Amino acid sequence: MPEFPEVETTRKSLESKVLNRTFVDVWTDEPKIIKKDWSSFRKEIIGKKIVRIWRKGKNLIFDLSGGLSMLTHLKLTGHYLYDRWNEKDPMNSFVHAKFILDNGKTLALSDLRKFAKIELKKKEEIEKDLEKIGPDPFQIGSEEFEAKIRKKRGKIKQVLMDQTVVSGIGNIYSDEILWESNVHPERKTADISEKEMQDIYKSSKKILKKALEAGGTSISDFRNTEGIKGKFGEIKKAYGREGQKCFRCSSLIKRKKIGQRSAHFCPSCQKL
Template sequence: GKNILISLSNGKTWLTHLGMTGHLFFYSNNNLTAEKHDVLKIKFKNNSGELRFEDMRKFGRTYIVEDHPQKPIEKLGPEPLKVSFKQFEKIFSSRKRKMKPALLDQSLIAGIGNIYADESLFEAKIHPETRTDRLSQKKLSALYQAIRKIIKRAIETGGSSVRSYVDVEGRKGYFQIFHKVYGKEGERCPRCKTKIKRIVVGQRSSHFCPKCQRKSMN
């Protein structure tokens, strides 16, 4: 998810949660100017530069863990590319929750954010308000495969630079050009040409196609 663990040479672990606007940036020695939102600087022994944690809105967290580096993240669920379908099916079929908030619950699956939840639900043709326990095994399998496909493609393209996201070297991702529903309220669905709708589910915006992702009446 948003947690990054880096093992240090002294045996300790640098643990960072990026929050909403946190970034890790590498600065070479010829570009070590102080930045307004610097939170932490790590200098390399080979004098090649610095790795910095910068956070404009200060919702992120960063600290050094001396022992048990897994303890701060032990309540998180498995990552979307590591969870098996058997685990995935058990996680969601045993709960009675709306699908969108369940996907964003990091204690169930860690690493699915708002963008990738919307895109995955569209890919699997599932309405964001569908209850998790009412999905058939076939639909859960479709969602499982959709999440893996979306996350892998997002990684390959460097992520979604919708607002401020850039990688450690300051480069923007370009998965946003492949978004089919997220942030596209009022635009036409790429499958059926119905207008994309936006609703609020679990206090989060959700974008979907009302025709491709029909709400279950059960």
């Protein structure tokens, strides 16, 4: 699932490409992606101009003229493509929605598993829907970060992934952040020291920044708006590296189920 770096990579790219463009037509072969009656959606969105593109957690929001906003959650396998994208990559061939713009170019949503959602509502309704989503690590200081984490009881990996606590961190980056911090994913938030909490905060910003600079992670399906893979997967230290040597101590990375998700960690560097 696209996390902060992937969604922000998409947002920044689209901001430079489609801001102030107007929708002149729209198409889909998968109406269930659109969380609104299709004929109403099409009627309402045609003629609307994109006036702002922003992100809240893993949600991408297009503010439109006429007081409307279009929210997209890419879910597990969705990604936006624009104009002429890399058609040689099969992951870019699952296009289920197309938005034709007033410059003659196309904004397309490719989604292998068809779980992505698009909502069109009044701007204030979208903002209200997103109120429960917490800030991302770049929007708060270390003290607020620590307070939010400690307020939520549980295992640190699961708490980091709780979008109501801090947003934008999912399975991949929680593993990377905790490896960077030398903190075991099953540690209870109440038992983590103040120094360790500061390390987690600093690592959150460091890892997310590094992943954003790399254009996100494309271990499976994420692609940028040109249809190109992100490169963070080439430098990851924990996620998906079960049985491989730890870059710090050469112990073998282990994988363990925590709740419904897999955690990857070094049993020597990240003590329980």
